[in-house]
Amino acid sequence: MAPAIAAAIIGGVATMGSSAVSAYNAYQDRKDARNARNKANEQIDEWQKEAEQILNEYNAGRTTLSSPDTLTKYTQMRDSYDPSNYSYGVERFDKSTYSVDDYLNPQKDAILEDVAKAVQHTAAGSGLGRSSGAFKAMNRAAVEKSEQLYDKAYERMSAERDFDYGEWTNNINQVQKKLDTEKQDYKDQLEMLRGDIEFDQSGTDAATQSRLSLLQSLAQSRAQLV
Secondary structure, eight states, rough: OOHHHHHHHHHHHHHHHHHHHHHHHHHHTEEEEEEEEHHHHHHHHHHHHHHHHHHHHHHHHOOOOOOOOHHHHHHHHHHHHOGGGOOOOOOOGGGOOOOOGSSTTTTTTHHHHHHHHHHHHHHHHHOTTHHHHHHHHHHHHHHHHHHHHHHHHHHHHHHHHHHHHHHHHHHHHHHHHHHHHHHHHHHHHHHHHHHHHHHHHHHHHHHHHHHHHHHHHHHHHHHTOO
16 A cells, blocks of 8 residues: 555544544534434544545555465475585596506507617627627617607696596586576576565555554544544
8 A cells, every 4th residue: 555545544534533523522512412423423434435445446456466376386496495406516527547558659669679679789880789788778778768658648648638627627617507597597586476475465564554544543533422
């Protein structure tokens, strides 16, 4: 009920009651005091009918946004809300599946054998033959080449692992972003339903208060005629 409407009704009752009471007081010393009191009551009854008609017309034309189904839907959505439904819980990225051995040159043994032959050939040309110096040179060359092959394999493994981790992380971020949007939409819908319910309840409360104020004013006016 708009404040202006309520004030107008209550003010009208007060004015009508005051007028009726004044009329009654003017006649109370006369023989027709009873008739005057009845007349005052009739005037108050007439104003009550007019005031209630105004209230009824206002309530009939009052805008409402909700229905019983709105409250049911809001309650169901509120009670079923679970934040965990919007959190993409996943296990940690498993790095244990990556091994340098899987990225080593498949021709590693042949490459090391060629290195040994090359060193042996060089040693023979320099007159070392199969001396301990030649064997040390062959072993050192093999170790160095093996380390080179390992480093290259590690680089390949790391590059692929980092790429897979990036893809894995991007997928998680995309899914979580979608869940965040769904969560916000859910909460927005809840807020909208609650807003509609509160809007209508506020209007109902105001209308009820206006009717109570009307009845109170009428009761006070009648009490002055006793």
